[in-house]
Amino acid sequence: MEYRKEYFSDARPEGLxxxxxxxxxxxxxxxxxxxxxxxxxxxxxxxxxxxxxRSPHHHARIVSIDTAKALKVPGxxxxxxxxxxxxxxxxxxxxxxxxxNDEPVLAFDKVRYKGEQIVAILAESDAAAxxxxxxxxxxxxxxxxxxxxxxxxxPEAPLVNEYHGRNYFTYEGHHCRxxxxxxxxxxxxxxxxxxxxxYQSSPIEHAPTETTGxxxxxxxxxxxxxxxxxxxxxxxxxxxxxxxxxxFHKLRLVGGTVGGGFxxxxxxxxxxxxxxxxxxxxxxxxxxxxxxxEMQVSSPRAAERxxxxxxxxxxxxIIARKVxxxxxxxxYSRHSPYGTTKAAAHMPGPYTxxxxxxxxxxxxxxxxxxxxxxxxxxxxGDFALEVQxxxxxxxxxxxxxxxxxxxxxxDGDMKAHRKEVEGAALVECxxxxxxxxxxxxDDHYKAMSSMKREA
Amino acid sequence: xSVTLTAARQARLVPALQAKGGRIxxxxxxxxxxxxxxxxxxxxxxxxxxxxxxQVTAKGGKVTLGAMVTMAKIARDRRLKFLHPVAxxxxxxxxxxxxxxxxxxxAPAPYGDMAAALLALDAEVTLHDGKTTRKLxxxxxxRQRHKLNKTCIVSVSFASPPAGAFRYFKAVRRKPxxxxxxxxxxLLPRKAGKIKGARIALGAMAENAVRARKAxxxxxxxxxxxxxxxxxxxxxxxxxxxxxxAYASAWYRREIAPVYFxxxxxA
Amino acid sequence: MTKxxxxxxxxxxxxxxxxxxGSTLLAMLRDRLDLYATKAGCHQGTCGACTVIIxxxxxxxxxxxxxxxxxxxxxxxxxxxxxxxxxPLQQAFMDGFAAQCGFCxxxxxxxxxxxxxxxxxxxxxxxxxxxxGNICRCxxxxxxxxxxxxVAERMRDPVGKRA
Numbered sequence: 001m002e003y004r005k006e007y008f009s010d011a012r013p014e015g016l017x018x019x020x021x022x023x024x025x026x027x028x029x030x031x032x033x034x035x036x037x038x039x040x041x042x043x044x045x046x047x048x049x050x051x052x053x054r055s056p057h058h059h060a061r062i063v064s065i066d067t068a069k070a071l072k073v074p075g076x077x078x079x080x081x082x083x084x085x086x087x088x089x090x091x092x093x094x095x096x097x098x099x100x101n102d103e104p105v106l107a108f109d110k111v112r113y114k115g116e117q118i119v120a121i122l123a124e125s126d127a128a129a130x131x132x133x134x135x136x137x138x139x140x141x142x143x144x145x146x147x148x149x150x151x152x153x154x155p156e157a158p159l160v161n162e163y164h165g166r167n168y169f170t171y172e173g174h175h176c177r178x179x180x181x182x183x184x185x186x187x188x189x190x191x192x193x194x195x196x197x198x199y200q201s202s203p204i205e206h207a208p209t210e211t212t213g214x215x216x217x218x219x220x221x222x223x224x225x226x227x228x229x230x231x232x233x234x235x236x237x238x239x240x241x242x243x244x245x246x247x248f249h250k251l252r253l254v255g256g257t258v259g260g261g262f263x264x265x266x267x268x269x270x271x272x273x274x275x276x277x278x279x280x281x282x283x284x285x286x287x288x289x290x291x292x293x294e295m296q297v298s299s300p301r302a303a304e305r306x307x308x309x310x311x312x313x314x315x316x317x318i319i320a321r322k323v324x325x326x327x328x329x330x331x332y333s334r335h336s337p338y339g340t341t342k343a344a345a346h347m348p349g350p351y352t353x354x355x356x357x358x359x360x361x362x363x364x365x366x367x368x369x370x371x372x373x374x375x376x377x378x379x380x381g382d383f384a385l386e387v388q389x390x391x392x393x394x395x396x397x398x399x400x401x402x403x404x405x406x407x408x409x410x411d412g413d414m415k416a417h418r419k420e421v422e423g424a425a426l427v428e429c430x431x432x433x434x435x436x437x438x439x440x441x442d443d444h445y446k447a448m449s450s451m452k453r454e455a
Numbered sequence: 456x457s458v459t460l461t462a463a464r465q466a467r468l469v470p471a472l473q474a475k476g477g478r479i480x481x482x483x484x485x486x487x488x489x490x491x492x493x494x495x496x497x498x499x500x501x502x503x504x505x506x507x508x509x510q511v512t513a514k515g516g517k518v519t520l521g522a523m524v525t526m527a528k529i530a531r532d533r534r535l536k537f538l539h540p541v542a543x544x545x546x547x548x549x550x551x552x553x554x555x556x557x558x559x560x561x562a563p564a565p566y567g568d569m570a571a572a573l574l575a576l577d578a579e580v581t582l583h584d585g586k587t588t589r590k591l592x593x594x595x596x597x598r599q600r601h602k603l604n605k606t607c608i609v610s611v612s613f614a615s616p617p618a619g620a621f622r623y624f625k626a627v628r629r630k631p632x633x634x635x636x637x638x639x640x641x642l643l644p645r646k647a648g649k650i651k652g653a654r655i656a657l658g659a660m661a662e663n664a665v666r667a668r669k670a671x672x673x674x675x676x677x678x679x680x681x682x683x684x685x686x687x688x689x690x691x692x693x694x695x696x697x698x699x700x701a702y703a704s705a706w707y708r709r710e711i712a713p714v715y716f717x718x719x720x721x722a
Numbered sequence: 723m724t725k726x727x728x729x730x731x732x733x734x735x736x737x738x739x740x741x742x743x744g745s746t747l748l749a750m751l752r753d754r755l756d757l758y759a760t761k762a763g764c765h766q767g768t769c770g771a772c773t774v775i776i777x778x779x780x781x782x783x784x785x786x787x788x789x790x791x792x793x794x795x796x797x798x799x800x801x802x803x804x805x806x807x808x809x810p811l812q813q814a815f816m817d818g819f820a821a822q823c824g825f826c827x828x829x830x831x832x833x834x835x836x837x838x839x840x841x842x843x844x845x846x847x848x849x850x851x852x853x854x855g856n857i858c859r860c861x862x863x864x865x866x867x868x869x870x871x872x873v874a875e876r877m878r879d880p881v882g883k884r885a
Contacts, residue, residue: 024816031824032812032831034759034799041758127495134494209763209771209825209859259761259825260859290492291764480787484767487746487785491765500744502790527779547855548833549773549780631847632854 027257038210038257039227044217044284048077050277051129052287053119053136054297055111058147058366059158060140062110065119069135075128078281079136080120082108085276086245089163091333092268095238102163103332103369105243105272110143112160112331113368115297117269122277122285145366149305149326152365160331160364169329169337169362177344177362181416182355184311187320191311193395198307199384203300203328206373210259212298213288214270216278224278225252229259232266239268240275251275263372267299267334299371302336303328304343304380308388311355316398316406320355321348325381327362330369335376337362342377348416349385350426351407352453356416401434402445410453424450469501469607470585477501479607481523481558484550485566501607508557508609511535516615522557522608526550526569537621541572541640544625544632557608560593561600564659565634565702568625570597571658574666575640576621578613582606597663620644624719625658626711628702635659636703637712639719643679650674655687655716660695660708667691670716684720688713726789733801741788748772748783751798759799759828763857770856773829774798780836780855799828802835810873811835818869822860829856834870842877844870 030036067079082088082104089101107118119136123129146152146160152167160167171177188194214228230236233255241248258265274287289298304327311320325343329336340362347358373379393403408426415421427450434441448454469479477499480486490498508523513534520529529535529542530551545554545568559569560580573593580596582589584606593611596603620643626636638658643650653674655667670687677683697708724743731737732755741750748765751757751774763771765784772783775797802809811831814820821827830853837844837852844852849870850863858866 025819025821027824028816028819028821031821031827032808032815033803034828036824037758038761038825040762041752043753043756130492131494207859209769209823209857210761211763258823259763260823262859291766291768292492483785483787483790484782487787488766490744491746491784495744498744500787502787504790543851546767547770547780548836548852549770549782549855550767552776552779552781553767553785631851 036257038259039214039229039255040210040286040288042215042227044215047215047284047286048122048124048277048281049126049129050274050285050287051121051123051126051133052117052273052293053121053133053138054293055107055114055116055118055140057111057140057142057145058114059143059145059160060111061143062108062118063139063141064137066137067119069137070119070121070132073123073128073132073135075124076121076132077124077283078122078277079132080106080122080273080277080280081118082106084280085243085272087243090239090243090268090272092235092239093333093335093338094242095235096338098333098337100163102161103334111140113366115293115368116331117273117297120273120277120287122281147365147367149303149328149361149363149365152363153326153361158366160366164364167364169333169340169364171337171341171362175361177341177358177360179344179347179356179358179416181357181418182320184309184320184322184355184357187355188309188311188322191319192314193312194309195312195388195392195395196307196309197388197391198305199380199387200305201301201303201380201383203303203367203370204373205295205298205300206260206262206264207295208258208260208262208264211289211291211294212265212270213286214274215284215286216271216274217284218278218282219252223250223252224275225254226271226275227254228271229257229261230255230265230268230271231258231261231263232268235266236268236271240272243272244275244279246275246279262374263301263376264298266372267369269298297368299330299334299369301373301376301379302330302339302370303367304384306381306384308384310388310392312392312395314396316393316396316403318351318353318392318407320357321351321353322357323347323359325358325360327360327377328367328370329362329364330367331364332369333362334369334371336370339370339372339377343381345417346378346381347385349382349389350409350424351389351404352409352413352421353407353416358416399442399445401430401439401441405430405445405448408450410449411451413453426450467583467585469503469583470605472499472501473605473607475499479503481555482525482553484546484554485558485562503557503607513615517612518615519610519612520556521610522555524556525552526554526559527552529556537616538569538572540623541569544568544623544627544638547632556611560596560608560611564662564698565636565700567664568635568638568658571638571656571664572621572623572640573611573613574656574664575642575654576613576616577642577654578611580611581609583609594666597665600663616642617644622719622722624715626715634700634702637697637708637715638664639712639716641719643674643720645679648678649676650679650683651676655691657691657695657712659702660692660697660712662696662698665694667694669693679720681721684717687720688717691716728789728792730791730793731795733797734804739788743789745788746784747774747781747786747788747791747796750788751783757798757800761825761828763825768857769826770829770833770853771826773832773856775832775836778836778839780833782855797832799831802831809835810876811838811870814869814873814876815866818865818872820861820865820869826856826858826861830858830866834873838870838874838877842874844874846871849874 344360393400508521526542669690673687761771763769
């Protein structure tokens with residue numbers, strides 16, 4: 001493989017030698033000998049096992065919780081409910097001013113998705129905790145549930161999350177994250193073709209081989225250490241301190257090796273409850289998702305539905321793009337308001353289009369809260385955009401590579417977000433890819449460059 | 456956890472313990488997986504390790520597999536070549552080293568591929584209920600298996616199929632192995648070029664392995680030609696009630712079963 | 723709680739334990755013996771992270787009752803480099819980038835060892851089958867299969883064989 005160092009050579013320091021060289025992973029020896037230490041590879045005397053009692057319903061009012069029989073199971077040490085949590089309502093991204101707090105650590109008045117955590121059992125063994133969990137009696141008043149983003153936005157839809165008051169996240173007073181540039185409606189009128197398509201995806205579970213979990217251990221001097229496989233150590237520390245109303249310096253997090261994450265371990269779910277349990281019992285506590293819990297309640301990649309309407313000219317120029325995008329956040333915000341903003345920032349794709357109209361909705365439904373996963377907010381959008389690009393190229397009988405080169409960003413172009421393009425390289429990337437794939441690219445397009453837009 | 460494990464030294468111990476709420480552990484791939492999740496209180500486990508149920512015999516055209524014979528053991532037995540594809544389609548090598556013939560007869564859909572094969576082979580199940588040993592044809596056994604919790608399986612027996620008469624295919628989501636999308640086992644003996652005594656069994660198409668009697672009837676007396684196979688394929692799902700699960704939807708199973716059946720028989 | 727005595731060979735050493743009835747080999751290895759190379763991924767026999775070798779065959783330690791290990795010979799990943807030298811499979815997994823997060827690696831290496839011990843000249847398809855019960859979510863199976871193939875090739879070629 002030839003590395004095209006000539007591009008942007010002026011922007012790169014000399015003497016870079018690492019790209020293209022194979023290096024042994026620094027953790028390889030630990031991995032192949034089994035000595036790499038994951039969070040659970042530790043022994044603590046007196047360890048308590050935490051098992052969660054979860055909602056069997058998608059949407060229900062909690063009428064009563066009876067833990068009396070569970071407390072009598074041999075080996076059960078303590079049972080936690082919402083009343084034990086100092087600041088029960090939180091949202092992970094309150095740390096970057098995403099508001100309001102909208103999610104309980106332990107549900108108390110109602111449950112908003114199937115598998116939501118309600119009661120935490122602490123027992124001497126995992127089996128005893130499971131036996132006790134089966135003996136907690138919770139009575140529910142089942143409510144109608146909504147599972148579809150567009151259904152959820154209808155006025156008659158059941159209200160999922162009262163902290164928002166509506167089934168969508170509000171962005172600076174707006175019902176969705178918006179981009180407005182030029183005048184799409186006039187451009188559609190002037191276009192040779194108008195192409196409108198719908199794309200959608202389902203939630204995707206990361207399914208890491210190591211399930212989400214942590215162990216919290218009381219240290220000396222009223223401090224607590226948490227061994228966690230979180231991918232977001234400081235988010236976890238800060239959120240936990242807020243939830244527990246604890247001085248930050250009392251909490252210590254030890255992370256590092258994660259047995260597969262892919263974004264599925266950035267939410268703050270197991271640690272606050274485990275910290276609380278360790279504080280209240282003064283014993284080490286392990287809270288580990290079972291495989292079934294990992295599949296059912298760990299946040300997946302959000303399902304999305306995307307409508308793209310394009311105004312296309314016979315010569316290959318896209319003159320207008322209107323995108324209406326719905327992100328299924330599930331019952332709570334987690335990282336989805338941020339993911340939806342990323343989706344809006346990612347549209348209309350790496351193409352210079354003079355008229356752009358984007359609405360990205362972050363919608364609440366009674367599904368498992370969605371959150372981060374490898375390129376969340378943009379991956380499904382890219383799938384939709386690039387399938388759309390192929391459809392547009394086919395409509396006018398143009399080579400799809402050439403079609404993309406023609407519309408690609410050039411340095412100096414104005415993006416729909418009103419930021420001037422700099423350091424673009426898409427044209428060169430497509431040229432190199434066509435070359436490697438033996439794709440017959442016309443000389444006219446081979447001569448194009450990201451550095452300037454041809455006349 | 457209050458679990459007691461008893462290694463049954465005599466088969467008659469087993470039903471006595473089961474009467475007190477015990478559960479038989481053969482290879483452990485079903486029973487221990489259950490024990491590892493959900494409530495465990497009062498679980499009594501009974502192993503069959505020391506009863507000599509792990510023998511394979513094949514003589515006079517009759518094969519007998521002990522209840523504790525593992526998939527790995529079947530896959531290594533040269534006398535059971537026709538069953539190698541079945542045994543090797545069940546789990547990875549570690550599951551095959553543990554999973555047993557007896558346990559597979561209790562495996563719920565989308566598991567239980569060996570049971571489907573044994574159904575096509577018209578196997579007979581030998582059961583022990585504490586006092587007496589009795590035999591049940593596998594079809595009756597599979598229908599009643601939920602009620603047979605006070606007996607233990609001793610062995611299964613069947614006539615060795617004529618060369619080339621037994622065919623097997625399992626559609627999976629992840630190659631080379633996963634739980635079943637649909638499993639097809641077919642016994643197609645021929646007399647003077649015509650099919651006589653066809654038995655077709657489907658796995659993952661109902662709660663347990665089921666026969667496709669209408670498809671069998673369509674093949675009976677016919678040559679194994681495209682026309683007869685197509686006619687049977689059209690009827691293959693008529694007696695099924697597949698479920699939606701993580702591996703496939705019921706709709707997909709119904710759509711794909713005739714396709715794989717056609718391919719298996721025309722191969 | 724019933725306790726049961728069990729005697730077995732673990733990584734070439736005699737071992738006597740007094741285990742809780744109904745507990746698994748996985749729990750005994752990790753919680754009693756502090757042998758953490760064997761990983762817990764699902765407790766359902768579906769991920770293969772807890773694979774160990776019992777009497778030469780791969781077994782899922784999460785589904786194996788500890789007391790049924792009486793008289794048996796068990797090898798965990800810790801038992802592969804007892805003399806300090808890496809097993810050729812361990813070296814090949816390092817060299818070939820066959821371990822990313824590392825969580826499936828112990829089970830993968832032991833599943834591969836069972837194959838090579840039984841069949842020193844496996845085909846690619848036989849290797850794929852040997853690790854078919856071991857789920858990898860990040861490395862991808864290609865580098866793992868390539869690493870196992872390279873060991874098989876080296877074992878066939880005595881010149882390339884490690885001391």
